[in-house]
Amino acid sequence: MPAKRKAADDTDEAPRPAPPDHLPVRPVYLDHQATTPVDPRVVEAMLPYLLTEFGNPSSSHAYGRAAAEAVARARTQVAALIGATPEEIVFTASGTESNQLALVGTALARRAADGGDHVVTSVLDHPATLEACARLERDGFRVTRVPVGPDGLVDPREVARAAGPGTALVSVMHANNEIGTVQPLAGIARAIEGRGITLHTDAAQSLATVVTDVMELGVDLLSIVGHKMYAPKGVGALYVRAGTPRPVPLLSGGGQEHGLRAGTENVAGIVALGAAAELALKERESDAARIRGLSDLLLSLLTEAIPGLRLNGSREHRLAGNLSLTLPATGAAALAAAVPEVAFSAGAACHTDADLPSPVLTAIGLSAAQAARTVRLGLGRYTGENDVRKAAQALVRGAHIA
Numbered sequence: 198m199p200a201k202r203k204a205a206d207d208t209d210e211a212p213r214p215a216p217p218d219h220l221p222v223r224p225v226y227l228d229h230q231a232t233t234p235v236d237p238r239v240v241e242a243m244l245p246y247l248l249t250e251f252g253n254p255s256s257s258h259a260y261g262r263a264a265a266e267a268v269a270r271a272r273t274q275v276a277a278l279i280g281a282t283p284e285e286i287v288f289t290a291s292g293t294e295s296n297q298l299a300l301v302g303t304a305l306a307r308r309a310a311d312g313g314d315h316v317v318t319s320v321l322d323h324p325a326t327l328e329a330c331a332r333l334e335r336d337g338f339r340v341t342r343v344p345v346g347p348d349g350l351v352d353p354r355e356v357a358r359a360a361g362p363g364t365a366l367v368s369v370m371h372a373n374n375e376i377g378t379v380q381p382l383a384g385i386a387r388a389i390e391g392r393g394i395t396l397h398t399d400a401a402q403s404l405a406t407v408v409t410d411v412m413e414l415g416v417d418l419l420s421i422v423g424h425k426m427y428a429p430k431g432v433g434a435l436y437v438r439a440g441t442p443r444p445v446p447l448l449s450g451g452g453q454e455h456g457l458r459a460g461t462e463n464v465a466g467i468v469a470l471g472a473a474a475e476l477a478l479k480e481r482e483s484d485a486a487r488i489r490g491l492s493d494l495l496l497s498l499l500t501e502a503i504p505g506l507r508l509n510g511s512r513e514h515r516l517a518g519n520l521s522l523t524l525p526a527t528g529a530a531a532l533a534a535a536v537p538e539v540a541f542s543a544g545a546a547c548h549t550d551a552d553l554p555s556p557v558l559t560a561i562g563l564s565a566a567q568a569a570r571t572v573r574l575g576l577g578r579y580t581g582e583n584d585v586r587k588a589a590q591a592l593v594r595g596a597h598i599a
Contacts, residue, residue, distance in 0.1 A: 224537060224538050224539055224540040225538065225539045225540065225580075225584045225587055225588045225591075226540045226577075226579075226580070226584075227539060227540060227541045227574045227575055227576060227580070227584075227588055228540050228541055228542050228573075228575050229518055229575035229576060229577035229580075230374050230375070230377070230402060230425075230516075230518075230519060230542070230573060230575040231542055231575070232424045232425065232430065233405065233424060233425060233426060233427045233577055233578070234427065234577075234578075234579060235427060235428060235429050235469070236427040236428075236472075236473060236476060236578070238472065238476060239427055239428055239429075239469045239472045239473050239476070240469075242468055242469060242471075242472035243429075243465045243466070243468045243469040243472065244465075246264070246267060246464045246465040246468050247465045250263050250264060250267065250464075251264075251464075252264040252464075253461055254267075254268050254453075254461075254462050254464060255451065255453070255461070264462075264464045267464055267467070267468050268288070268462055268464060268467050268468075269283070270468075270471060271288075271467045271468050271470060271471025271472075271474075272286045272288070272467075272471070273471075274471035274472070274474045274475045274478075275421065275434055275470060275471055275474045276436075277474070277475070277478055278404065278409070278474040278475075278477055278478050279400075279404070279409050279410065279411050279419060279421075279436060280409075280410035280411050280412050280413070281411050281436050281438075282439070284439065284455075285436055285437055285438060285439055286434050286435075286436060287434060287435045287436075287437060287454045287455060287457045287458055288432070288433070288434050288454055288458065288462060288463075288467050288470075289432075289433045289434060289435055289454075289458055290431055290432065290433065290463065291422065291430075291431065291432075291433045292323075292325060292399065292401045292420050292421070292422035292425075292433045293325040294433060294447075294458075295399075295420035295421065295422070295433045295434065295435040296323070296325040296326050296329055296368075296397075296399055296420050297325070297329050297447055298435055298444055298446075298447055298457065298458065299368070299397045299418040299420060299435055299444065300316070300326065300329040300330065300333065300366065300368055300397065301329050301332060301333060301444075301445075301447065302444025302445045302446065302447055302457075303365070303366050303395055303397070303418065303441075303442060303444045303445075304316055304333050304338055304365055304366055305336075305444075305445040306442050306443060306444055306445050307365035307366065307395065307442055308338070308365065309445075310442060311365075311393075312363065313363050313364065313365030313366075314337065314338050314339055314363050314365065315338065315339045315340075315341070315360075315361065315363045315364040315365060316330055316333055316338055316339070316340045316341070316364070316365065316366045316367075316368065317340075317341045317342075317343060317356060317359045317360055317364060317366070317367045317368070318330055318340065318341075318342055318343070318367070318368045318369065319342060319343050319344075319345060319351045319369050319370070319380075320342045320343070320344055320345060320556065320557075320560045321345050321349060321351070321370070321373050321376075321378070321557050321560055321561075322368065322369065322370045322399065323370055323374060323399055323401070325399070326368055326370065326399055327342075330342075330368075339363075341359040343355045343356055343359050344560065345560055345561060346561075347561050347562050348378065348510060348511040348514075348561070349373060349376045349378035349509070349510040349511055349557075349560075349561050350378055350380060350381065350511055350514060351369055351380050351381070351385065353381055353384040353385045353387070353388035354388060356369065356385050356388055356389065357388035357389055360389055360392065360394055364392070364394050365394065365395060366394065366395045366396075366397060367385065367389060367394055367395070367396050367397070368396075368397040368398070368399070369382065369385055369396075369398060370398060370399040370400075370401075370402075371398045371399065371400040371402070371403040371407070371409065371414075371419075372400070372402040372403040372407060372515075372516050373402070373510070373557060374401070374402050375521060375555060375557040375558070375573060376509045376510035376515075376519070376521040376557060376558075376561065376573075377402075377510055377515040377516040377518075377519025377520075377521060378510045378511050378514055378515055379403060379407060379511075379514045379515060379516065380398075380514075381514075382396075382398055382414040382415065382416060383413060383414050383415055385415075386414060386415025386416065387415065390415070395417045395418065395441060395442060396415065396416045396417050396418070397416065397417065397418035397419070397420070398414065398416050398418070398419050398420070399419075399420045400419050400420060400421060401420060401421070401422035401425045401433075402425055402516060403516065404421060404425070404426050404474075404477060404481075405425060405426040405427065405477055405481060405484070405577075405578075406481050406484055406485040406488060406516060406517045406518065407481070407485070407516070407517075408481065408482065411436055411438065416436075416438070417437070417438040417441040418435060418436060418437055418438070418441065418444075419435070419436040420433065420434075420435055420436075421433055421434040421435070421436070421470075423466065423469065423470045423473060426473050426474070426477055427473050427476065427477075427578060428466070428469040428470045428472070428473035429466055429469050431463065431466055432463055432466030432467060432469065432470045433470075434470065435457075437457070443457070444457060446458065446459065448460060480578075484517075484578055485517040486517075488517040488518040488576050488577065488578075488580065489517040489518075491518075491576050491580055491581075491582060491585050492517060492518055492519070492520055492576055494582070494585050494586075495520065495574065495576070495585045495588065495589055496508065496520055496522075498585070498586070498589035498593075499522065499589055499592060499593065502589075502593040503524065503525065503593060503596050504525065505525030505526075506522055506523070506524060506525065507522065507523040507525075507567075508520065508521065508522060509521035509522070509523060509558065509561060509563070509571065510561070517576075518575050518576035518577055518580070519573070519574075519575055520573070520574040520575075520576075521558075521571060521572075521573050522571065522572055522573075522574065523563065523567050523568075523570050523571045524570045524571070524572065524596055525570075526570070526596075527570060527595070527596045528569055528570055529543035529569060529570055529571055529572045530543050530569075532572060532592070532595045532596060533572075535595040535598060536591045536592055536594070536595035538587075538591050539587075539588045539591050539592060541572055541573065541574050541575070541588075542572065542573040542575070543571075543572055543573075554568035554569065555568050555571070558571055574588075
């Protein structure tokens, strides 16, 4: 089915892929914190490495060299996105793997080198980080989870107080996947400066719309996720600052990725991540400005029609496209069932236990009942004003009948 021609009042919308033929009408997609659609330009960049340039980068013949050159080019593109050097980029299969290598690998290396056995993180961090910390606790490490304020922000002074003798690593996510708060990483870096502590951040949510420079943030390790920035699922990266204690590899084998991540490289996925990084470097500021305007519009439409609606997290320090909203009376699950024409989250997509309130929401002071009435609306690169108005109308109707 050909893509529908834009109406005259649709000219402000970014071009988007046509829906599949068997799904001519699809819900408005407002779940960009769960995953982003793959940008068609990213698909175009990766296709040759699925079809014709299929070589193994470790092979010495022409096919292998072409693949190796593609990986090297992508490494340069990803490095440029965060102000790093190509040698500081390690490709992985996911954000979870990047976080595991950063936390577990670094903690094991630091304990072996200088006896450091203490890790500091926040109560708001992603399960990939919190589960890595739980694993470290089982292996004899001490872990401190610092609290956050009602605005969802970590106080750098709390991190500095939690760190002490034997602290090897601090890990605080850059932007929260549920409430969208962007953490003061540069302030945290300054608070622990000169104490020999490695600083890691999970930047999965932020790179598509937040200008992120590792030197300005002062981080030593930074996790990158492809499917949060318009690349496919199944590819990620870890920035490891030159001079940072080398993490203990979690996978052993052929010595790929500077010996930190064995396994034949996912060349097509890596090329896609590189292409997505190059696009983000060029477009994220304009993307962020447009998306923030649409988020403000959506929030205005909803708050006007639903008295008592609450926005969670910092109003100022948040992702451009994130709205975490607590409804005054309607359960999130009931609203989702009543409004199938809008795709949104009643909880983080990576949380599988729907019967328990979100730890992020309870950490900022919501009760279990309030958490059950909280939805997450995530706008992105292909969201248009018509989508926002259609979604607002449906959500208002659903909030009054669910």
